[in-house]
Amino acid sequence: MTLHQNFIAGSWVDAGEAAENINPSDTGDVVGRYARASREQAEQAIAAARAAFPAWSRSGIQQRHDILKKVSDEIVARKDELGRLLAREEGKTLPEATGEVLRAAQIFDFFSGETLRLSGEKLPSTRPGIDVELTREPVGVIGIITPWNFPIAIPAWKIAPALAYGNTVVFKPADLVPGSAWALADIIVRAGVPEGVFNLVMGRGSVVGDTLLNSPGVDAITFTGSVGTGKKVAAACVEHMRKFQLEMGGKNPLVVLDDADLDVAVDVAVNGAFFSTGQRCTASSRLVVTEGIHDRFVAAVGERLKALVVDDAVKPGTHVGPVVDQSQLDQDMSYIDIGKQEGARLAFGGDLLKRDTPGFYLQPALFTETTAGMRINREEIFGPVASVMRVKNYDEALAAANDTVFGLSSGICTTSLKHASHFKRNAEAGMVMVNLPTAGVDYHVPFGGRKGSSFGPREQGRYAAEFFTTVKTAYTLP
Numbered sequence: 001m002t003l004h005q006n007f008i009a010g011s012w013v014d015a016g017e018a019a020e021n022i023n024p025s026d027t028g029d030v031v032g033r034y035a036r037a038s039r040e041q042a043e044q045a046i047a048a049a050r051a052a053f054p055a056w057s058r059s060g061i062q063q064r065h066d067i068l069k070k071v072s073d074e075i076v077a078r079k080d081e082l083g084r085l086l087a088r089e090e091g092k093t094l095p096e097a098t099g100e101v102l103r104a105a106q107i108f109d110f111f112s113g114e115t116l117r118l119s120g121e122k123l124p125s126t127r128p129g130i131d132v133e134l135t136r137e138p139v140g141v142i143g144i145i146t147p148w149n150f151p152i153a154i155p156a157w158k159i160a161p162a163l164a165y166g167n168t169v170v171f172k173p174a175d176l177v178p179g180s181a182w183a184l185a186d187i188i189v190r191a192g193v194p195e196g197v198f199n200l201v202m203g204r205g206s207v208v209g210d211t212l213l214n215s216p217g218v219d220a221i222t223f224t225g226s227v228g229t230g231k232k233v234a235a236a237c238v239e240h241m242r243k244f245q246l247e248m249g250g251k252n253p254l255v256v257l258d259d260a261d262l263d264v265a266v267d268v269a270v271n272g273a274f275f276s277t278g279q280r281c282t283a284s285s286r287l288v289v290t291e292g293i294h295d296r297f298v299a300a301v302g303e304r305l306k307a308l309v310v311d312d313a314v315k316p317g318t319h320v321g322p323v324v325d326q327s328q329l330d331q332d333m334s335y336i337d338i339g340k341q342e343g344a345r346l347a348f349g350g351d352l353l354k355r356d357t358p359g360f361y362l363q364p365a366l367f368t369e370t371t372a373g374m375r376i377n378r379e380e381i382f383g384p385v386a387s388v389m390r391v392k393n394y395d396e397a398l399a400a401a402n403d404t405v406f407g408l409s410s411g412i413c414t415t416s417l418k419h420a421s422h423f424k425r426n427a428e429a430g431m432v433m434v435n436l437p438t439a440g441v442d443y444h445v446p447f448g449g450r451k452g453s454s455f456g457p458r459e460q461g462r463y464a465a466e467f468f469t470t471v472k473t474a475y476t477l478p
């Protein structure tokens with residue numbers, strides 16, 4: 001089987017080690033073989049990115065625009081093939097995977113446009129006769145570390161702005177899903193990035209990731225992944241006095257009020273909690289439901305869950321694909337046990353399922369009669385497991401929604417303008433959804449959270465400039 005190589009300093013290079021990329025819908029299906037970079041190779045990539053930075057940071061905006069646009073166009077042209085690759089390696093369904101691929105294309109398209117909209121400010125000085133100018137400059141070498149659950153969209157929303165604003169890149173994708181990352185890298189390379197501007201270093205977090213964290217050659221790190229790794233990134237970046245941006249976990253609440261449209265609430269809850277196998281940091285893992293609608297809501301969600309088809313990610317008609325791997329499945333099963341031991345009622349699902357192919361199939365699980373202190377309501381599970389918490393009224397619901405160390409996304413289903421408006425103002429989250437799932441966001445507006453979910457400037461949209469550029473204030477006495 002062909003070895004997919006790393007791309008360092010303008011060349012595709014082998015590595016001593018390689019890993020097999022396994023399809024979670026069919027563990028007999030090897031998606032491909034992918035190189036695992038050594039520490040030395042990661043250092044070479046960083047050195048190449050440093051060497052390329054001066055010229056790239058001064059490159060013309062037309063050149064950057066054209067490269068990013070070309071990347072977007074090729075992704076669109078190959079959306080079906082790339083969607084299939086993503087579904088095979090990560091396990092989200094084909095429509096979800098193709099949607100993610102298109103989103104990556106839209107992100108590259110958006111940032112190709114942003115290269116033409118770079119602007120500064122000219123201001124009067126408090127001292128007569130002096131001009132003050134504010135300009136944005138690229139930061140330097142950006143280390144990009146990404147998780148497995150969005151194998152092309154998250155890399156896209158970090159790589160596209162990094163390149164658009166004139167930075168050079170060392171990209172380390174998740175070891176579990178290198179396929180989409182490699183395909184994206186191949187497209188970027190063929191779009192014509194100059195040598196050293198973009199480097200792909202697939203490999204282990206403990207090797208490649210750790211090298212990025214500890215190398216003085218990296219000027220900034222943008223990271224998405226678990227809280228535990230995020231803390232390591234933060235500590236290393238403080239040590240090196242460099243810029244960093246963290247997107248981490250969530251324990252996102254969806255509040256359902258008595259006055260909600262029941263059909264809307266059920267759609268929103270099932271989509272937010274279980275689609276993409278619940279493997280989204282924006283997943284609605286806590287369903288906070290007022291008592292007047294509670295029983296009808298639970299019954300209707302149960303009916304909807306019965307109708308969900310859990311099967312091979314690429315099979316037509318599948319609603320929920322497999323869990324990504326054995327270790328995540330073990331984690332999901334262990335939380336299902338914890339929930340039972342804590343006294344929650346497993347109202348639906350939670351069983352391992354057998355399908356035509358050997359895969360990590362888990363029936364979506366719904367707990368009811370849960371309380372705020374239970375671990376299943378406090379810790380991120382990152383699988384198709386959600387819990388319902390019964391509350392008396394809106395005030396209790398809001399308090400329960402905010403009772404978490406996380407603050408990524410928060411949702412409410414209601415027909416009351418008063419409650420919707422109050423919730424939008426008072427939810428302690430970076431993103432608030434009214435009658436919409438907590439997951440599934442636009443690509444042209446800021447993405448990110450508060451509290452333990454995120455650190456640093458927002459990602460995506462024009463706000464990406466806050467992280468990927470640094471402001472210079474220039475004073476001139478003409």
Ligand SMILES: NC(=O)C1=CN([C@@H]2O[C@H](COP(=O)(O)OP(=O)(O)OC[C@H]3O[C@@H](n4cnc5c(N)ncnc54)[C@H](OP(=O)(O)O)[C@@H]3O)[C@@H](O)[C@H]2O)C=CC1
Pocket residue numbers: 145146147148149150172173174175176203204205206208209210213224225226227228229230232247248249250280281380382408453
């Ligand atoms: N807020 C957000 O936007 C999102 C948050 N997440 C969160 O990510 C988690 C799941 O992703 P997962 O990939 O398991 O998270 P991890 O934190 O384990 O991994 C994320 C990335 O960090 C790398 N890494 C691991 N250890 C180190 C290290 N010591 N130094 C540097 N890099 C390292 C990983 O490499 P390797 O591949 O070798 O493990 C991977 O590329 C969930 O908790 C989820 O909530 C996920 C998506 C979005």
Ligand SMILES: O=C(O)CCC(=O)C(=O)O
Pocket residue numbers: 149150154279280281282283438439440441
């Ligand atoms: O909600 C989304 O569309 C994607 C957000 C994300 O990165 C995640 O949920 O892991």
